[in-house]
Amino acid sequence: MLAYIIRRVAQSALVLIIVGLVAFSMFRFVGDPIENMLGQERTVEDIERLREQLGLDQGFAVQYFRFLEGAVQGNFGVSYRQGRPVAEILIERAPATLELAAVSAILAVIFGIALGVFTAIRRNGFTANFIMSASLIGVSLPTFLIGILLIYVFSVELNWLPSFGRGETVQIGGWTTGLLTESGLKALILPAITLGLYQMTLIMRLVRSEMLEVLRQDYIRFARARGLKDRAINFRHALKNTMVPVITVIGLQLGAIIAFAIITETVFQWPGVGLLFINAIQFVDIPVMAAYLMLISVMFVAINLIVDMLYFFIDPRLRVDRAGGH
């Protein structure tokens, strides 16, 4: 088992090094950094001096190593467009994205599991069938259309909720939060639903199929024969045993939520990291793109690693299989 963990960690490190290489190549080969940093009025000496200062006269490997060193310390250079250090901009923008992602994930998990259990228990009921059909449409709708639809209904027609921005925010230490003001909470509702809806339908369908599988098992029949209450059977015996695949999917979807936040943030002009990234692509702001790429890879790789480990600890059968199989 230790060997397995070591192998996974080594793989993750390799992935990060490769992603770092991609990010570095973007710096190195897309556009000329000197051109970007010096204005129109420059002399040959200026160029030479800056080239030396930035270490661009050294070999590829040395430069790459320096880039990694800087990246590990959170130094990604200066944004071409805003003229400020990328790390500073990212730290400023991160709370908005993390709050949005966390609230959507919580919504998706709570409603996904609840609806999944409901549709599994009442699987021939009218409401359950209706929810299942509706979820199919939910999966086919592109995220941005869901966002626009919600804006149209709740902002334009009903005028209940704001259609863009974060509302009022409160500063706590270095963290700006929108969770403590009324307008902040109101502004969060539509983006959180937009972002969480797809994940919710995914979790719901998974919980439903896993529940249907478990409910057929002998020990459930036995529990019924013992005269246990329906609620105890459904939740304590059945739901608990569906949790292994569900937790895996939830974990892997956390990364997807952060990535799909790009779309939601653009629709709602939510001032987070995703919107920053889209603007960086539009204006070819390489340092921001590279930093975002590195940041999101670290996040994805970490999530994958944690989920793999969790899987291992939650389900004892896997431990035996893997140890015996190899």
Added chain:
Amino acid sequence: MTDFSEQMTSENPVQKSRLRVFLDSDIFYTFKRSPVAVVSTVVVAILVLSAVFAPLIAPTNPFDPSSLNLMNGFTPPMAPNAFTGESFLLGTDDQGRDVFSTILYGMRISLFVGVAAVLFAMILGITLGLISGYLGGWTETIIMRTADVQLTFPSILVAMLIFGIAKGFTPIEYRDQMAIWVLIIAIGLSDWVQFARVVRGATLVEKRKEYVEAARLIGRKPYAIMLRHILPNVLSPVLVIATISLALAIIAEATLSFLGVGAPPTQPSLGTLIRIGQGFLFSGEWWILLFPALTLLTLALSVNLLGDWLRDALNPRLR
């Protein structure tokens, strides 16, 4: 030639024409029995045909400035314009462009990008899948590890990144012209993994069979064995993935264009049209947004349903 084929059909009833073979096949039988499949095929066919023949069907050419009249701007659907008295089936946008025509031309670009991206992903995926399945060893390790790494990231994110990098490489004056091709490459590169995985798996099974052994014994070259012998036998799952990928590629293209990192306003796809239409949602011109959005939905949903049906129909376990 004609005599020969007539002879074949009249004297030998066992030999049937290709069309007849298709019409009698299992797959066509299940197709006829599935209303969802028939309806979605008809819808896809109508949409594709109207996109291909857009210049003939569209009442105006929305990209010919001489045919535009700014006075026609913001005409609601099916109602005469207050100044000019002209009326448009689905209304007009801010510049007086007929929405129906822009949708037809936009669908052309959406479909072209979608189909081209899937073809690109398919060719790349099949090639890499065949090579890694047939050759094995280091080649396989490198290709499949790359696939694993790429699969860790959502494909839309990969497409965005590739689009951004490629945009950085193209000189500024060519960016708008090249955007469509960059988009095709970005979506294609983000989507090859599925094809490579399936083809590799099937190749691993096929290469142990006797006919491959026989081909090797008579001295056929590896590439000939891969292309002429193995490839035809691994194509049916590829077809299913291609159909489902097409729906995903159309949505991916629309999403990228909607976010402003795809088709430029000079060559608007359905996603670009939705992006433009979103700006008029608050001022009440709903038709500029609604009709492109509905078209995109219909297109994506019907291709998706067709893919679902194809997957079930070609899956021997479900029959």
